[in-house]
Amino acid sequence: MSEGAHVTLPAPASHYLGGVMRLGEGDAVKLFDDSTGEWLGRVEGGTRKALGVRLVEQLRPREAVADLWLCVAPLKRGRIDWVAEKACELGVARLVPVLTARTVVDKLNLDRLRAHMVEAAEQCGRTALPELAEPVSLTALLNGWNPARTLIFADEEGGAPLAATLRDCPAPAAILIGPEGGFTDAERAAIRALNAARPVSLGPRILRADTAAAVAVGVWQAVVGE
Numbered sequence: 104m105s106e107g108a109h110v111t112l113p114a115p116a117s118h119y120l121g122g123v124m125r126l127g128e129g130d131a132v133k134l135f136d137d138s139t140g141e142w143l144g145r146v147e148g149g150t151r152k153a154l155g156v157r158l159v160e161q162l163r164p165r166e167a168v169a170d171l172w173l174c175v176a177p178l179k180r181g182r183i184d185w186v187a188e189k190a191c192e193l194g195v196a197r198l199v200p201v202l203t204a205r206t207v208v209d210k211l212n213l214d215r216l217r218a219h220m221v222e223a224a225e226q227c228g229r230t231a232l233p234e235l236a237e238p239v240s241l242t243a244l245l246n247g248w249n250p251a252r253t254l255i256f257a258d259e260e261g262g263a264p265l266a267a268t269l270r271d272c273p274a275p276a277a278i279l280i281g282p283e284g285g286f287t288d289a290e291r292a293a294i295r296a297l298n299a300a301r302p303v304s305l306g307p308r309i310l311r312a313d314t315a316a317a318v319a320v321g322v323w324q325a326v327v328g329e
């Protein structure tokens with residue numbers, strides 16, 4: 104996107120702006136795209152299925168994103184959607200679905216998750232979407248781990264207090280959250296064997312996986328983020 108360029112909006116945005124909001128020729132719209140940030144545009148041509156917009160000026164550049172990954176076992180439909188939204192709102196750079204022994208979801212609709220992220224970004228004013236990785240097995244994730252990235256391992260069986268652990272591990276970092284059924288002992292041992300792993304506790308109670316993800320990312324942003 105650049106000043107003066109003419110863009111055609113995707114069908115869902117065209118339908119909402121052209122069909123629902125009934126915007127017409129010359130009406131102002133705010134757009135954002137993941138590489139150049141937020142723009143002021145004016146409707147110019149197109150149809151309700153493919154609305155045309157002329158870009159007038161850049162309102163906000165693409166924001167810098169703290170290098171935090173959220174690695175989470177896919178959860179049942181509504182819950183993983185909620186995690187994708189919170190990951191976007193809370194400034195996660197990359198969401199990595201991790202397939203573990205007790206992961207109950209075998210088919211993950213990445214397009215649906217991406218759509219939830221776009222909606223969350225529009226709502227919270229974020230001008231850079233989290234990257235959404237292809238699902239990866241826990242074994243492959245650990246085998247390919249970059250030791251420069253600290254792995255904050257949310258272990259329901261216990262670990263160091265989260266905030267204290269975070270104080271000495273700036274970005275790049277990743278937070279790992281297990282599935283509804285938790286990690287197996289073998290998985291726990293394999294994660295803990297990683298040099299970069301820092302097992303942490305999120306408190307004395309067993310949190311739902313989605314709650315654990317939001318809490319851990321929120322505390323990371325408060326302690327380490329920008």
Ligand code: SAM
Pocket residue numbers: 257258259260261279280281282283284285286303304305306307308309310311312315
């Ligand atoms: N196996 C657990 C149980 O005993 O019922 C359930 C796992 S919990 C629903 C899902 C994930 O959330 C866990 O694998 C862990 O990553 C995280 N989690 C939940 N509560 C936690 C806590 N108090 N401390 C650290 N991690 C926690």
